[in-house]
Amino acid sequence: MDHPEIDAAKSHGSQQVSTRGYEGRLSQDTLAIIMAGGRGERLKHLTANRCKPATQFGGKFRIIDFVLSNCVNSGIRRISVLTQYKAHSLIRHLQRGWSFLRGEFGEFIEIIPAQQQLSENWYQGTADALYQNLSIMKLHRPRLILVLAGDHIYKMDYGPMLDFHRKNKADITVGVVEVPRQDATGFGVMTIDDQQRVVKFSEKPVNPDCIPGREDLSLGSMGIYVFDADLLYRLLETDAADPTSSHDFGKNILPQAIGRLNVMAYAFRDVITRAQQFWRDVGTVDAFYDANMELVSVEPELNIYDSQWPIWTYQRQQPPAKFVFNQKGCRGMAVDSVVSGGCVISGAEVVGSLLFTNVRVNERSYIEKSLLFPDVVIGADCVVKNAIIDTGGVVPSGTQIGVNPEEDAKRFYVTEKGRLLITREMLAQL
Numbered sequence: 140m141d142h143p144e145i146d147a148a149k150s151h152g153s154q155q156v157s158t159r160g161y162e163g164r165l166s167q168d169t170l171a172i173i174m175a176g177g178r179g180e181r182l183k184h185l186t187a188n189r190c191k192p193a194t195q196f197g198g199k200f201r202i203i204d205f206v207l208s209n210c211v212n213s214g215i216r217r218i219s220v221l222t223q224y225k226a227h228s229l230i231r232h233l234q235r236g237w238s239f240l241r242g243e244f245g246e247f248i249e250i251i252p253a254q255q256q257l258s259e260n261w262y263q264g265t266a267d268a269l270y271q272n273l274s275i276m277k278l279h280r281p282r283l284i285l286v287l288a289g290d291h292i293y294k295m296d297y298g299p300m301l302d303f304h305r306k307n308k309a310d311i312t313v314g315v316v317e318v319p320r321q322d323a324t325g326f327g328v329m330t331i332d333d334q335q336r337v338v339k340f341s342e343k344p345v346n347p348d349c350i351p352g353r354e355d356l357s358l359g360s361m362g363i364y365v366f367d368a369d370l371l372y373r374l375l376e377t378d379a380a381d382p383t384s385s386h387d388f389g390k391n392i393l394p395q396a397i398g399r400l401n402v403m404a405y406a407f408r409d410v411i412t413r414a415q416q417f418w419r420d421v422g423t424v425d426a427f428y429d430a431n432m433e434l435v436s437v438e439p440e441l442n443i444y445d446s447q448w449p450i451w452t453y454q455r456q457q458p459p460a461k462f463v464f465n466q467k468g469c470r471g472m473a474v475d476s477v478v479s480g481g482c483v484i485s486g487a488e489v490v491g492s493l494l495f496t497n498v499r500v501n502e503r504s505y506i507e508k509s510l511l512f513p514d515v516v517i518g519a520d521c522v523v524k525n526a527i528i529d530t531g532g533v534v535p536s537g538t539q540i541g542v543n544p545e546e547d548a549k550r551f552y553v554t555e556k557g558r559l560l561i562t563r564e565m566l567a568q569l
Contacts, residue, residue, distance in 0.1 A: 140517050141475050144257065149306065151254045152554055153569055160293070161205050163513075165283070165298070165301045165302065165305065166182060166213060166214035166297070166301065167214070167216075167217075167245075168281060168282035168283060168284070168299055169215050169217070169281055169282065169283040169284070169285050169297075169301060170217050170218075170219065170220045170276060170279050170284050170368070170545070171210045171215050171217065171219070171284075171285045171287060171297075171342050172218075172219045172221060172269065172276070172284060172285070172287065173192075173203070173206055173207070173210075173218065173219070173220045173221065173284050173287045173288075173289040173345065174221055174265060174268060174286065174287065174288055174289055174362075175192040175203055175221060175222050175226075175229060175266065175289035175290070175293050175318075176190065176192070176219050176221055176224055176253065176262060177190060177191050177223075177224065177289075178193070178224045179191025179288055179290065179422070181192070181422050182194065182304055182422070182424055182427060183424055183552055183560060184529065184552055184560055185248070185424065185427070185527070185529060185560065188225060188228070189225055189227075189228045189229070189497065189542070190222070190223075190224050190225045190228075190229055191289075191290045191398070191422075192233060192289040193225075193226075193228045193229035194427075194442045195455070195495055195502065195512055195530070196421070196427075196430075196431060197431060197434055197443060197450075197477075197493075198477050198478075198479040198493055198494070198495050198496075199452060199454050199479050199495065199496060200443075200450055200452045201229075201232055201452065202289070202291075202292065203220075203229065203233075203289045203290070204451060204452045205230075205293060205294065205394070205449055205450060206287050206288070206289055206291065207237060207248070207295070207451065208283075208448075208449065208450045208451045209287075209294060209295050209297060209490050210287075210297070211229060211240075211451060212296065212448055212449070213295075213296050213297040213298050213533070214298065215285065215297060216240055216244075216245070216246035216247070217245065217246065217247060217281070218247065218248045218249070219232060219248075219249050219251050219275065219276070219286070220248065220249070220250050221251050221253075221262075221269075221272065221287070222250060222253065222438075223252075223261060223262055223268075223270050224249070225309065226252065226409045227497030230250055230252075233248065233250055233451055233566050234247040234250075235248050235453040236451070236452050236453020236454075236491055237451070237453070239418060241310045249406050249488050250460070251272055251275060251350070251457065251544070253268075253271075254271070256375055256377065259516075261453050263385070263386045264373075264385050264386035264387035264388075264390070264391075265286075265387050265388045265389070266375060266378050266379075266384075266386045266388055266391060266392050266402070266479075267378075267379070267384075267386035267387075267389055268547035269286070269338060269371070269375055270376070270378070270379045270386070272291060273372060273375060273376075275463050276368070276387065277372070277414075278370075281299060281368045282367075282368060283304070283365055283366065283367060283368060284365070284366045284367075284368050284371050285297060285301070285363070285364070285365055286363070286364040286365075286366070286388070287362070287363055288361070288362030288363070289419060289420070289421075290419075290421070291361065291362065291416040291419065292418070292419040292421055292430055292441065293361075293407075293416065293417055293419065293441075294416070294441070294442075294445070295314075295363075295416065295418075296406060296410070296416065296448075297363075297509075299363060299421070300312060300314060300363070300405045304365045304403065304404070304405070305333075305545055307401070307403050308401060309365070309401050309402070309403040310366070310367060310396070310400040310401045310402065311364060311365070311366055311368055311370075311393070311396055311400060311401075311403070312364070312365040312402075312403045312404075312405050313329065313337065313360055313361075313363070313393070313402065313403070313404055313405065314360070314361035314362075314363030314364075314405050315329055315358045315359060315360060315404045315405065315406055315407065315482065316356060316358075316359055316361055316405055316406075316415060316418050317350065317353075317356045317357070317359075317384065317406075317415055318357055318358075319355060319356065319358065319360040320347055320354070320355055320357045320358075321355055323344070323347035323357035323359055323420075324344065324345060324347060324357045325343060326347075326357070326359030326360055326456055327340060327341070327343070327349040327359065327360035327393070328340070328341045328343075328344055328348060328357050328358060328359060328360075328388040329341075329358045329359075329360065329404055330356065330358070331404045331475060333339050335404050335405075335406075336401065336403055336404075337390060337393075337397055337402040337403065337404050338397065338398075338539055339397065340360075340389070340393045340397055340402075341466035342387075342389040342394075343389075345385075350466060358404065360389065360465055361407060361418060363373030366370045369374075370400075372562050374396070375390055375392075378391055378392060390488055393559055403553045411484055411514075414437070417440045417441045417507045421424055421443075423554075423557060424527070424552075424560050425554045425556045425558060427527075428438070428510065428554070428556075428558050431493050431510050432491075432493065432508065432510075434477055434493060435475060435476060435477055435491055435492065435493055435535045436475075437475075438566070445501050448522060454480075455481070455497070455566040457480035457481030457497060458481060458495055459480060460478045460479065460480060460481070460482040460483070460484070460494075461483045462480070462483075462484045462487065463484070463485050464485060464502070465484070466486070469485060469486035469502055469503055470486065470488065471484040471485055471486050472484065472487075472488055472489070472518065473488075473489040473490075473492075473494075474489070474490050474491070475490060476489050476490065476491060476492045476493065476494065477492075477493045477494065478494045478498075479495050479496045479497075479498070480497075481493055481496050481497035481498075482494050482496070482497065482498045482499070482500075483498075483499050483500070484500050485499070485502055486499050486501070486502035486503060487499065487500040487501060487502060487505065487517070488503040488504075488505050488506070488508070490505075490506065490507045490508070491507060491508045491524045492506050492507065492508060492509045492510070493509075493510050493511070494506075494517075495510075495512050496512060496513045496514075497512045497513055497562075498513070498514070498515045498516075498517075499516045499517065499518040501516075501517060501518055501521075502518040502519045502520070503518050503519055503520045504518070504519060504521040504522070504523070505519060505521070505523070506523045506524075507523070507524045507541075508525050509523050509524065509525065509527070509539070509541075510526070510527045510528070511523075511528050512527070512529050512531075512532070513530050513531075513532040514529045514530055514531045514533075515530070515531065515532045515533075516532075516533045516534065517534045518533070518534055518535050518537070518538065519537070520535045520536055521534050521535075521536065521537065521538045521539070521540070522538075522539045522540065522541070523538075523540045523541060524540065524541030524542065525541045525557065525558050525559060526541055526551075526558065526559040526560075526561055527558065527559065527561065527562065528561045528566075529560075529562045529563060530563070531563045532561060532562065532563040532565075532566045533563065533566055533567075535566070538569060540559060540561070541559060544557070547559055550565060550568070550569065551565055553564075
């Protein structure tokens with residue numbers, strides 16, 4: 140039988156290898172700063188006890204693992220992670236899973252909590268977060284600073300972007316993706332000339348500019364910026380001295396730089412095919428659900444089986460997944476699904492779903508199009524459809540979820556698309 144995902148991994152891997160030559164002095168002279176302090180309020184109950192970058196994704200990962208893996212795989216081994224809200228689970232994950240870099244070789248992933256170093260205020264915006272840690276950045280003496288959002292899902296070799304920045308003698312380079320124009324109101328939107336120079340930047344505009352000749356698309360910011368380090372220091376100091384500023388990259392730093400500095404747009408495309416690459420902002424519950432469920436398909440656009448571009452993470456040591464019983468009406472099986480280590484499917488049926496680590500599904504239960512987070516237990520004779528069940532949730536035997544919309548609305552959070560978000564606290568009330 141053909142294995143398209145494995146074949147895709149091999150072909151995609153060869154493309155990634157072709158860009159590895161960029162892992163020279165440019166990457167070594169770059170300091171990556173990951174903004175990982177967001178509240179993630181649009182993820183509702185999923186971020187009640189964790190920040191958005193620490194949220195589980197894809198069966199065994201956390202959202203922040205993707206940007207961290209991009210850095211390491213790109214040869215960028217000097218990384219600062221800025222935290223703020225509900226950072227405990229994020230810090231614990233980084234300590235457990237990302238402590239393998241060698242300090243004696245100049246490699247590190249350092250966790251920088253909000254420390255109120257320069258004022259009594261917590262971070263007032265993205266620019267202020269960097270300004271308050273200016274002395275730490277300067278200690279590392281980088282040539283370039285790569286500013287990254289810690290809450291997006293994508294695989295990217297940053298080497299070609301750094302090289303683009305250097306070749307175009309850019310002061311600032313912004314990573315961009317094409318987004319449907321109707322969705323661009325939630326992005327920073329750029330207008331560029333034929334040399335890819337940014338001539339206009341609008342933060343979450345009501346009427347976004349379209350790409351010339353493509354009226355249905357706009358250029359959205361990925362939240363990725365490359366700065367010459369000395370220039371960034373000056374921009375941050377100037378912005379901090381402005382009492383009228385919101386101290387934000389999208390609202391202040393970039394708009395004021397356009398026309399005065401050489402601000403370039405770097406399109407996130409495959410270096411070989413030039414096709415736009417996979418990138419998802421999983422900022423809402425529906426977007427988070429959709430991005431996870433894409434991984435269940437036969438040939439997902441995001442290939443997590445790519446051995447040439449691995450996604451690194453911390454993972455608990457668990458036995459393999461297990462499927463038991465083979466009787467009519469009580470057969471342990473999973474179809475078109477992703478099942479992680481430690482799971483036991485005991486006389487139950489799982490269809491089109493993604494099960495995280497150490498999930499238990501008991502006899503005669505049926506799971507369909509659902510995300511079950513780590514340590515979830517599904518009792519016997521249950522039905523669960525179109526749901527996200529958060530970590531440690533215990534579904535009592537005989538419970539029906541995703542069957543009666545009126546009952547579901549009384550007990551659980553319901554998204555705009557009718558998906559159900561369920562926490563262990565909600566389940567404890569059943």
